Amino acid sequence: MTPRSLLKGLSLAALTWACVAGSGASAQTTGPLHVPSPDWRDQVIYFVMTDRFEDGDPSNNNQGKGEFDPAQRGRFSGGDLKGVEKRLDYIQGLGATSVWVTPPVENQWLDPATGYGGYHGYWASNLKAIDRHLGSLKDYQSLSRALHGKGMYLIQDIVLNHTGNFFNYGSEFDPKDPTKGYVPYPNSVPMAAPTQYPFSLNDPRRKADREAGIYHWTPDIKNLSERDQELNYQLSGLDDLNTENPVVKRALRDSYAHWIKEAGVDGFRVDTIFYVPPELMTDFMYSKDPKAPGIAEIARRTGRENFHVFGEGFGMDRRFEDKVARRLNNYMVGPQGEARSPGMINFPLYGTATDVFARGRPPAELAYRIENMMALHQRAHLMPTFLDNHDVDRFLSGGTETGLRQNLLMMMTLPGIPVIYYGTEQGFTVQRAAMFANGWGSGGRDHFDTTSPLYRYIASLTKLRRENRVLSRGTPKVLAGEAAGAGALVYLMQDGGETLLVAMNTADHPVLLDNLEIGQGPGTVLQPLFAMDGKAPLLVVGQNKRLTTELGAQTGAVWRVTKAPPLSLKAAASGLRLDPLPSGPITEPTLMVRGQAGPGEMVKLVLDGNLGDAQAIQADATGRWQAKISTAAFVDETITHRVTAYSAKSGQATEAGTFKVRPSWSLRNDITDPAGDDTGPPGSAYAYPTDPSFEPPTMDFQGVRVSTAGGAVKLELDMGAISQVWGPQNGFDHLSLTGFIQLPGQSDTGARVMPNQRGDLPDGMHWHYRFRAHGWTNALFSHVGASAAQEGTKTGPAPSISVDKEAKRITLIFPSSSFGDQADLTGAKLYLTTWDYDAAYRALEPTAGAYIFGGAKSSSDPKIMDAIGPFSIGAAPSE
Numbered sequence: 097m098t099p100r101s102l103l104k105g106l107s108l109a110a111l112t113w114a115c116v117a118g119s120g121a122s123a124q125t126t127g128p129l130h131v132p133s134p135d136w137r138d139q140v141i142y143f144v145m146t147d148r149f150e151d152g153d154p155s156n157n158n159q160g161k162g163e164f165d166p167a168q169r170g171r172f173s174g175g176d177l178k179g180v181e182k183r184l185d186y187i188q189g190l191g192a193t194s195v196w197v198t199p200p201v202e203n204q205w206l207d208p209a210t211g212y213g214g215y216h217g218y219w220a221s222n223l224k225a226i227d228r229h230l231g232s233l234k235d236y237q238s239l240s241r242a243l244h245g246k247g248m249y250l251i252q253d254i255v256l257n258h259t260g261n262f263f264n265y266g267s268e269f270d271p272k273d274p275t276k277g278y279v280p281y282p283n284s285v286p287m288a289a290p291t292q293y294p295f296s297l298n299d300p301r302r303k304a305d306r307e308a309g310i311y312h313w314t315p316d317i318k319n320l321s322e323r324d325q326e327l328n329y330q331l332s333g334l335d336d337l338n339t340e341n342p343v344v345k346r347a348l349r350d351s352y353a354h355w356i357k358e359a360g361v362d363g364f365r366v367d368t369i370f371y372v373p374p375e376l377m378t379d380f381m382y383s384k385d386p387k388a389p390g391i392a393e394i395a396r397r398t399g400r401e402n403f404h405v406f407g408e409g410f411g412m413d414r415r416f417e418d419k420v421a422r423r424l425n426n427y428m429v430g431p432q433g434e435a436r437s438p439g440m441i442n443f444p445l446y447g448t449a450t451d452v453f454a455r456g457r458p459p460a461e462l463a464y465r466i467e468n469m470m471a472l473h474q475r476a477h478l479m480p481t482f483l484d485n486h487d488v489d490r491f492l493s494g495g496t497e498t499g500l501r502q503n504l505l506m507m508m509t510l511p512g513i514p515v516i517y518y519g520t521e522q523g524f525t526v527q528r529a530a531m532f533a534n535g536w537g538s539g540g541r542d543h544f545d546t547t548s549p550l551y552r553y554i555a556s557l558t559k560l561r562r563e564n565r566v567l568s569r570g571t572p573k574v575l576a577g578e579a580a581g582a583g584a585l586v587y588l589m590q591d592g593g594e595t596l597l598v599a600m601n602t603a604d605h606p607v608l609l610d611n612l613e614i615g616q617g618p619g620t621v622l623q624p625l626f627a628m629d630g631k632a633p634l635l636v637v638g639q640n641k642r643l644t645t646e647l648g649a650q651t652g653a654v655w656r657v658t659k660a661p662p663l664s665l666k667a668a669a670s671g672l673r674l675d676p677l678p679s680g681p682i683t684e685p686t687l688m689v690r691g692q693a694g695p696g697e698m699v700k701l702v703l704d705g706n707l708g709d710a711q712a713i714q715a716d717a718t719g720r721w722q723a724k725i726s727t728a729a730f731v732d733e734t735i736t737h738r739v740t741a742y743s744a745k746s747g748q749a750t751e752a753g754t755f756k757v758r759p760s761w762s763l764r765n766d767i768t769d770p771a772g773d774d775t776g777p778p779g780s781a782y783a784y785p786t787d788p789s790f791e792p793p794t795m796d797f798q799g800v801r802v803s804t805a806g807g808a809v810k811l812e813l814d815m816g817a818i819s820q821v822w823g824p825q826n827g828f829d830h831l832s833l834t835g836f837i838q839l840p841g842q843s844d845t846g847a848r849v850m851p852n853q854r855g856d857l858p859d860g861m862h863w864h865y866r867f868r869a870h871g872w873t874n875a876l877f878s879h880v881g882a883s884a885a886q887e888g889t890k891t892g893p894a895p896s897i898s899v900d901k902e903a904k905r906i907t908l909i910f911p912s913s914s915f916g917d918q919a920d921l922t923g924a925k926l927y928l929t930t931w932d933y934d935a936a937y938r939a940l941e942p943t944a945g946a947y948i949f950g951g952a953k954s955s956s957d958p959k960i961m962d963a964i965g966p967f968s969i970g971a972a973p974s975e
Contacts (some may be wrong), residue, residue, distance in 0.1 A: 102599070109351040111303075113552065117503070120126060126242065127241050127243070127244030127246070128241065128244055128953070129240055129359075130242070130360050130399050130400070131239055131397040131399065131756065132401065133403060133404070134193070136363075136402065136439075136478055136513060137511075138193075138565065138569070139191045139473045139518065140194070140513070140514050140517075140558050140561070141194045141195070141480060141489065141516070142192035142194070142516050143196040143249065143486075143517045144175075144195065144198070145175070145177040145810065146173050146175050146177065146197050146198050146200065147173050147174070147176075147198075148173055148176055148215075148518070148529065148530040148531065148535055149175045149179055149180055149532070150179030150180060150532045151179050151254045152176050152177070152178025152179035152180070153178045155279075155414070156176060156228055156229055157229065157232060157813065159205070159286070161204035161206065161286050162206065162737055163204055163206050163215075163285060163286075165230075166530070166535050168536065170212040171213045171214060171443050172205070172215040173536045176235070177197075177231040177235040178231055179532070179875060180197060180239055181235075182607040184246060185544065186325075188556065189400050189546055189551075189558060190257075190551060190554055190555055191554065191555050191558020191562065192248075192558070193240075193247070194251055194363070195248065195249075196251040196252075196253065196365055197251070197253065198216055198217040198254070198486070199216075199217030199220065199253045199367075199721070200236060200252065200460070201217065201222060201224070201225060201226065202225040202229060202667055203218075203219050203220060203221060203227050203260065204219040204221050204223035204260030204262070204284055205229075205286055205547075206832045207284065208283040208285070208682040209261070209264065209281060209333055209946065210261075210946035211786065211946060212946070214260060214904060215581045216486070216528075217230075217855075218253075219259065219857050220255060220259050220260060220290070220607065221289075221290045221291050221293070222291045222292040222830030223245045223292060223347075223351035223352070224376070225292070225417050226355045233358065233682070236355075237358070237360065238338075240359050240360035241360070249363065250360065250361050250363075251353060251361070251362060251363040251364065252278070252355055252359075252361045253363045253364075254364075254367065255367045255368065256348055256368075256372050256380065257331065257333045257336065257337060257369075257371040257372050258336050258337055258371075259298075260335065261281065261334055262298055263281060263287065263299070263334065264279050264315060264330065265277040265279060265299060265314065266279050266315075267908070269314075270971050271314070271417045273339050275300050275301050275306075277313075278299075278300055278355070286618055289528050290790065292351075293644055294308060294343055294344070296308060298310065302400075306497065308345055310317070310338055311336060312336040312337070313333055314329040315329060315330060316327055316330045316331075316332065316789065317368070317821065318463040318821060319820075320821060320823045321556045321820070326370065327373060327519070330543070331368060336371075338374065339372045339376050340373070341787075344389045345376070346384070346387065347383060349379075349380060349385070349389070349391065350388040351391060351939075352380075353388065353389075353391060353791065355391065357674050360914060361804060363404035363405065365404075365406055365407075365441075366405060366408060366437065366584075367404075368408060368410070369408055369427055369437070370411070370423065370897065374426050374427045374436055375407075375436075377427055381405060381436070381437065386668055389468045391405065393870065401486065404440075404478065405437050406439035406440055406478070406479065406480055407427055407440045407463065407753055408440075408443065408491075409440055409443060410487065411423065411442040411443055411444075412443055412446070413447065414442060416461065418442050418444065418468050418473075419469060421444045421469065422439040426474070426476060428474070435823075439478040441479065442479040442512055443481065444468075445469060445510075445512070447760075448465040449503055449506060449507075450491065450495070450503075452602060453483075453495060453500070453506075453602060453892075454494050454495030454875070454892075454914075455494070455495070455500050455502075455875070455876075455894035456581070456602070456694060456893025457896075458578055458579050458581055458582070458893060459577040459578045459584060459600075460577040460578060462506075462576025462585055463574045464577070464948065465570055466574055466587065469545065471770040477513075478512075479512045479513070479514065480512060480513045480514075480515045480516065481502070481507050481512035482507070482514075482517065482522045483520070483714060484516075485517050485562045486518065486528055488872055489527060489872060490519075490520075490524055490936065491748065491962070492525045493525045493875070493877030493892075494745050494874070495890060497523065498628075498650045500520075500550070501553060504553070504557055504599065505598070505626075505628065505652045509589060509598045510572055511569075511570070511571070511675065512563070516554060518531055519543065519738070521548065521550045522543045522550065523547055526935060527619035527940055528935070531543045532781075540627075548691060552596065556626070556677065557626075560626050564594075564596060566590065566596055567764045569591050570591030570594070570596075571590055571591065572587045572589055572846050573587060574586070574615065574687055575588060575613065576609060578704060578705050578759055579737075580704040580730070580737050581704065581911065582602040582604070583601060583602060583603045583607050583704065584603075584607045584609055584647060584705055585598070585599070585600045586598070586600075586615060588615075592903065595614075595656070596625070596656055596657070597614060597622055597643075597655040597657065599648060599653055600651070601647045601652070603649060603650070603706065603708075605649050605708025605709065605875070606646055606648050607646070607705040607707055608644070608646060608647075608702045608705050608710075608749065609644065609645050609646070609647055610705075611640070611751065612782075614657065616657060617637065618639050618640075618641055618665055619637060619662030619665050620636070620637040620658070621660050621662070621665060622634070622635035622643070622658065623656050623658050624653060624655050625656050626653060626654040627652070627953070628651045635970075636663070638751065639667065644747055645744075646707060649708070656887065661867055671740055671749055672691075672692070672699065672746075672749075673692040673693075674689070674690075674691040674694075674752075675689075675691050677753040677754065677755050679837045680754045681733060681757060682727050682757045683758050683928050684727070685726060685727060685806075686724045686725065686726055686728075687725050687737055689701060689724075689753070690720070691720075691722075692715075692719050693715040693721055693741070693743070694715065694719055695718065696714060696715060697719070698713070698743075699715065699721065699741045699742060700713070700743075701713055701742075702741075703737065703739050704737055704739075705738065709744075711725070717808075723754065725739065727914070728805075728806035728807075729806045729911065729917065729920075730757040730759060731761075731806075731808040732758060732759075733912060734756075735756050735757075737755055737757070738752040739754075739755070741754075744771065754912050759808075760804065761803040761805050761806060762803060762973065763802075764801040764803060764804055765800070765969060767964060769798055769962070771793070771798060771816060772792050772793065772816075773791060773796065774796035774797075774961045774962040776951060776957070777894075777924055777960055778884070780942070780951060780953075781952035782949055782950065782951035782961060783944040783946055783951050784944065784951065785932070785945065786945060786950075787946040789821050789822070789830065790932075791819060792817070792832070793814075793815075793816025794817045794819045794833050795830075795833050795962055796816030796930075797811075797813065797814070797815065797928065797963070798815060798816055799927065800812065800813050800964055802969055802970075804920075804972070806920075807917055807918040807920065807921060808910060808911050808912045809910045809969075810881060810909045811907065811908045811909075811919060812906075813905065813906045813928070814903075814904060815828075815904045815910070816904065816906070817904060818899060818904050818906070819831065819899045820901065822871065824872060825871060825872045826873075826897045826899070829871035829873060831930060832869070832870035832931050832932050833870065833906070833929075833930060834866065834868050834928075834929045834930075834931070835867050835926060835928045836861070836863035836922060836928075837863060837964075838878070838925035839865075839916075839924055840863050840921060840922060840969075841923065843860075843862060843925075845864035846863050847879040848860075848861070848862055850865070850886065850958070851883065851885065852884070852885065852936065852937050853941075855933070855957055855960070857927055858927070859966050862879075863879055863916055864878065865877070865879070865914070866878075866882070867894065867908075868887070868933070869895070869897060869908065872945045873933070874895065875887075875893060876890070876895070876914060877890055877891050891907035891916055892912060892914070895908040896908070896909045921970060923968055924968065925929065925931070926964075926966065926968075926969065927963065927965040928964045928965055929960045929961075929963045930962045931960060931961050932949075938959075940952045949961075
């Protein structure tokens, strides 16, 4: 079969698999309640937020307490367990083999302290009852049987750390006296306290409750860096369980054993696991208590020898660091090798992959992450991987569809259990929008389209993984990861005698993959299995036992190393050579590169793999050649740059020469901003949201310094305060920075509207680029397609972000490629604003609420707490 027909066959097979799903309800296939555990390495999980997925029984939607309102993000929308069962064919057609549902247990429906609803399931009031909005135990059993009848499995989200928000503590909190400062919430809907013993013992003013010690009688977490607060204080007002108490431990084991025995659950995902001691997982899984054994034993009694449990340790590592990854590992394996949770969700891989595929960060960072996870984790294959979930912004809110497809390809070709969050396959950009027409954010239509491009693409990837077990059971070996910017990521997947090659290019230009050592002899053939763009060439290992080839812009492909007899290769003429480069860092704006080739031979000088900008050079009559390369745009002195001479005719490439650059930053602006003016536009009196986690002046600019190095820009923002109370990935929370850039000499082009901030730029300014950065998102947009409701066209790379909490400083560095590789940004205009963001810019009303800004005089008031500018980037200082 030819490469083209092989790829065509894959696409047709994937289409056939997808068509099994149809477009209607699932065919009912009843299976047993209890089934043996699968090999979890081979599973693909589909994660649904049950309330937002499908409404299978409208009669349970409205329980008459004001909790149901599909027009509001924070209220119940109507999805339920029958709805999930109704759409199992749709889920299976995607290639998913397991369904993970958010906690189905009885919940607090409305939190009187915030006005927000518990539609998501994480605010429990009874761990052994089904919430009425979602159905009944019978409905849950029916879903379980239906899944098992299709050869699929059920995973339930569980919470060990907390219940709902039924009490808190005020300013009078005294750790020695839990009655002081205690504030109950009798108006909680539909109950004032948990209904299940012993969690109902939640009032320390009662002696029996106080002595039972079921809760940590504590206020909200203020500082996540303090381990005592993380373990023992309330997360966002949720009542923190005393998980050191044997009574609590037994109640948790007993409660969740109930769902294995009565509903046939096959696995658990554990919420907020960093907020409980890691030792709890050993007790939860393996306790020998005869009255309430560990979960592993309960599952074994139902025939599940490998009941899977994986925890949510929310946190992302900085580039080339593994602090969070080591924390994850501590929840899987104790210091003496003792077993804890079988798996943990791979948040560090998620964070780095998002940086690379959505924000244009160098793939070398992802190469490090892959190597680190395999070296650090004994059970990396059992760690779920993801790119979207209910607690982070959707990939497509800041990334492109091409980046999403590459991220999916990576996820499906690396160890770990891929998790598809509902709606990713339909191109969702909103975190918790509904899939069904009557739910919140659905746009008034269903979204179960099995013909959508992303649905079919994911189906083709799950088929690739299913038919090539080396992808789910093998070990990766990284071959290349571009360090200087967007570019190539290449790795092998190996298992026994099976080897696949995976290559992706995140850049918008073609790249050179030079001298890849794939461990095969000359003439070995690599046959294409999959290509994002539907085509990939046959590859052949060269005479030097290395593979050199070209890879197109923003694409990805998979090849199989065949066992066919090697091809006979014509001996290539030798002589292509690169002279040694300087050993020290380059401080000049150019670097002279010299080398040797055949007399009169045409070669390409390739810098950092970029074939699109490669210089074409002809050697002289003696074979000598030379060329200058510009280093002015390089701003990271830690990066090792690579330069290679390449002959497209022969397919040969020299060994890469390497160098580093020491950039020279030039201070252009140093602007101070008044303290205490974080009250909205002039003449306004905006107020921060009232939730205690908002502590002014986190949105107050104090000043900005602007420096440039060629076309690169560094912004150093001095703030009134830096909040990290929610452990943000980017180092700051309770603040969203939005900035607008007008390119020099282009004042009559671009856009004036400030998307979603209700207003236009002041002083007639136009913008060509706009960035939006907050705790978990960092996105860059061009003005193309921008409107009052549309952010513009996603572009990149987004800036790198660093935070100095003590100095109250946030630093953003934009490489020159962020702004179209401008040679000089003198005269460019900037306008910087602050607000807060959670899937959207937070609401602004006349009166402030828990998560609502106050002080609005009209519905058109702009969402700007503080601003600097517009101002122009100053001229470079004279030499």
